[in-house]
Amino acid sequence: MKTIKTDVLVIGAGSGGLSFAAGAAQMGADVTLLEGHLMGGDCLNFGCVPSKALIAAGKHAHAMKTGAAFGVTPVAPQVDYAAAKAHVHKVIETIAPVDSQERFEGLGVRVIREYGRFVDADTVEAGDHRITARRIVIATGSSPLVPPIPGIDDVTVYTNETIFDLTEKPDRLLIVGGGPIGMEMAQAHVRLGCEVTVIEGSTAMGKDDPEMAKIVLDRLRDEGVKIVENANAERISGASGMITVHTPEGDFTGTHLLMAVGRKANIDKLDLDKAGVAYDRAIKVDAHLRTSNRKVYAIGDVAGGFQFTHVAGYHGATVIRPILFGLPTKARTDHIPWATYTDPELAQVGLTEAQARKQHGTNLEVLRFPYHDNDRAIAEGKTEGLIKVMVVKGRPVGASIVGAQAGELIGLWALVIANKLKIGAVAAMVAPYPTLGEISKRAAGQYYVPRLFESDLVKRVVRLVQRFLP
Known part of the structure; x- marks a missing residue:
């Protein structure tokens, strides 16, 4: 077991962890960064970046059908779904060097490609490393939630972590969840030639201003997206290629199923109890993003609250002040x-x-x-x-x-x-x-x-x- 003593240990190389690690290292702190999966986290690999790349492909297809008002003869686009996904991965590859291990090592960050788990209040084990730090920043993010709906284990279920690897165009895509991810993916796929049904247990885009959301939902319906509200998914039957979601509002059958009902904090691997870090569905933090263990901070999705990449980055910058300089700070939400x-x-x-x-x-x-x-x-x-x-x-x-x-x-x-x-x-x-x-x-x-x-x-x-x- 290799022993490391460091000023700051950052667990997770997503937006929040990378923002903090880059700033802290360049200001002179000894920084150790753990990442057991992909550098760049969810945003680069499964979320913001690939989704916007696929949305861009859908916009190009849609433009070919809607030019009549501008004197451009509409034509039916010939969509190569696999090529659209290749565009998605090319975008990821283009941006990846910014979040790469090599770049951060160049900034002076010690990068260890292992998951970390607490062994006591200020010590974490990661692979064959035992790391003791003055301060620890947990930035492990979140993962897509797949609820335990009866029958769900019998079919292939896509989430934002897997849908971008699908290269065969879905004929009929079922999306469970009418929030931002569900609606973005619904419109992108209908524009790329798929039949799309969104199944929402409550109100689609229910966290947004209803007047504004209606304008978006009306456009999606006009483009062919079927949106079913107040329809809880009670059971799933069938097999991959012919999947039926059973709801009180009726049964809906498709060839592919995308689950977009929310996210869960990535805390299972951390052994938080050994560090005295309080949590429920996410890590509990105060207004300073400090946990119940005064040496440990939590930022981004894992700290609950807004689950946005830019919030994680903001949190990362916010905790620089207390951790590096011992100065007080608070994280705001009113300006997010x-x-x-x-x-x-x-x-x-x-x-x-x-x-x-x-x-x-x-x-x-x-x-x-x-x-x-x-x-x-x-x-x-x-x-x-x-x-x-x-x-x-x-x-x-x-x-x-x-x-x-x-x-x-x-x-x-x-x-x-x-x-x-x-x-x-x-x-x-x-x-x-x-x-x-x-x-x-x-x-x-x-x-x-x-x-x-x-x-x-x-x-x-x-x-x-x-x-x-x-």
């Missing part, structure tokens, strides 16, 4: 944006309208602006969508956007909320014309409509001033 990369996209930061109304009552103002009044959206035929900005006493507390490039546009509002700026900061911005970015400025301008253009007092003042101007 997220996006669902359907077409149209749906993005959110801060409070939704319903949450803001519940929290702020009559102090809330909701600013709205539609895509169909934006010149760039008109030029590109992307007029479906709107923005809503929730404002309390002149300060934005949330923004919801559905429409083209919503995931890009939400960044401005994340900046505003993170820095507690007032709505005037966006209204004062000069956006290039014509861009979709003008949507945010026009929404901010709505705040001043009743205060300036509908105010009798302002009109009287203007008339008075005009009388005395030379």
